[in-house]
Amino acid sequence: MTTTTERLSCADVDAVSALLPVVGGNTTVPLVDGTQRVYANLDYAASAPALEAVAARVTEVLPLYASVHRGAGYLSQVSTALYESARQTIARFVDARPDDVAIITRNTTDSLNLLAGVVPTGSRVLVLDIEHHANLLPWVHSADGHGHQTTILPIADTVAETLARLRDELARQHYALLTVTGASNVTGEALPVDEVVALAHAEGTRVAVDGAQLVPHRGFSLAASGADYVAFSGHKTYAPFGAGALVGRRDWLDTGSPYLAGGGAVRDVRADRTVWQPAPARHEAGSPNVIGAIALAEACDQLAALPAGALHAHEEALRARLVAGLSAIDGVEIARIWPDSAPPVGVLTFTVPGHNPGLVAAYLSAEHGIGVRDGRFCAHPLLAHLDASDGAIRASVGVGTTSEAVDRLVTALTTYLSVGPASGYEIVDGCWVVVEDTRPLVAVHGLDHLAATAAAACGPALDD
Known part of the structure; x- marks a missing residue:
């Protein structure tokens, strides 16, 4: 052979x-x-x-940079259009479904911490013991504050045995979310995502994929895999300008606790109440990283064009x-x-x-x-x-x-x-x-x- x-x-x-x-x-x-x-x-x-094409794109758009979403000025409108176009490109790169939402974050760690904050109160989360700390610590340390329980499942000696262990645990009690690596940052290995998703969905469990090492190297499809969420980082995707992304199902993100409290995430504020926006604005309070999002989108386009x-x-x-x-x-x-x-x-x-x-x-x-x-x-x-x-x-x-x-x-x-x-x-x-x-x-x-x-x-x- x-x-x-x-x-x-x-x-x-x-x-x-x-x-x-x-x-x-x-x-x-x-x-x-x-x-x-x-x-x-x-x-x-x-x-x-950074890809040379990404650096060139940043140089191209820097003279157009201005505030986004709430600016009446011409450059504000241009920057808003570029930012929202970048969001669409990033979602398209991971083959998001029509009703998925893409939230611009700082990196994978940021994305998974955000997701940990919107898991419904009282839910259970399942995670394996091989995960990068970015996909382990948010679930362990946010559990008490967000009212969910986290179980860390030890892996077995083979993929087949680990999948069987996952199947048994998912059947033993209901989990709202299973979160897994798409590719280990230590060995590059992973469980077959499609099989993991099938096991989880059979028990009514959603799946989040830590795509930090997978997305830049192999690509990923939310639609084809059936996974519910994927998180990845610009600095690992040839766009080290401070942006990452969380892409996936809208419902938890529309109603869950806002990741940051601040301007842009709200519809109306009074002394006695706050009315929050739905996602993605709900989780993007403050001035967003417009240049970072554009850089990440350019990297996505360049990789997709190979x-x-x-x-x-x-x-x-x-x-x-x-x-x-x-x-x-x-x-x-x-x-x-x-x-x-x-x-x-x-x-x-x-x-x-x-x-x-x-x-x-x-x-x-x-x-x-x-x-x-x-x-x-x-x-x-x-x-x-x-x-x-x-x-x-x-x-x-x-x-x-x-x-x-x-x-x-x-x-x-x-x-x-x-x-x-x-x-x-x-x-x-x-x-x-x-x-x-x-x-x-x-x-x-x-x-x-x-x-x-x-x-x-x-x-x-x-x-x-």
Whole structure:
């Protein structure tokens, strides 16, 4: 049987990168040996770079920016039209049904917190223990305040067994909502959404999909899957301008508690009462992120315009190349949730037993110009399930990833295990950094006050 990697040459694999260039795709970074290399960005699962087309669209509309919805001025009317058109584009990208509503949010976390606030009082919510914190904490911590109960269901050893466990739990008692990941931010795996929806709907349970890792990489259809809600982020969909979306059934969103109290969300206010708008205005109080919404819509249009299956094939080939390369290295172990899951999206997590993941990530950056993620990826229960509570290393790909970046990672890890780092590393403020790092900072305003060693330092979001 011919594999994806065998079918696609390097040129074929990199074709999508040429079709949809990203901002900064040729940015070089300094290495500790004094040379420079083009940055190998293998951290798309955290935040993806902007498409060049998205940046151009933002530049185009910035001169037209003004207040929306309540402005009589010409530019206010233009901005309102652009904002509402962006809403329609975003809804269309996830194949929303005619009666669905799209709410512009900040990101997936924001979207799921909003949804948690409109689940009817007294309802039960079911969530699996493999979820990103964005699809776990809102349900656990909002339960008391919003009057619903949340059950966290442990997964089983296989997809088939996990689906059976879900079926049994849904039949055991009534749940208003089941919320599941569309693709794990740790391994790229997921339960088959169509089957999950069928199981849930058979028991009268709605389904919300955390689409943060699914929507930008494979696309998603509310209509075809039957899912009731999907949430996703602009910063993972090549539009890092601060907007995300929640798209789905209107009824809960029309009547549930407004997400924010403020102007634009109300029809009438008196000292003794407030009359709220229906969705989406009900949950978009204050001045909305017009530019962010337009940027996200442009990214949606650009991804939708790719040849059918091109993005899927691109990422599948890159991931297969990465799996093959890492599997050949003695001393590297690839994490997997289930042995019977469908092909994952372009996210892969691995460990180097006996070696601190933060040290390995610092080495990859300082000596090879490779950006990966280390830590527990805001998915602590899943990392514990994978016996990686001390952290792991994640490599993730996207439209701008080339085969060279994947091959560089494999070569760098091989060198690390066979020869070892060329520089010394130490822990500073909990993070691995190069000892006496002499790499220069990028010449950009805002970094001039930092010491050179700060270029390798990590911030407080180590576990993202």
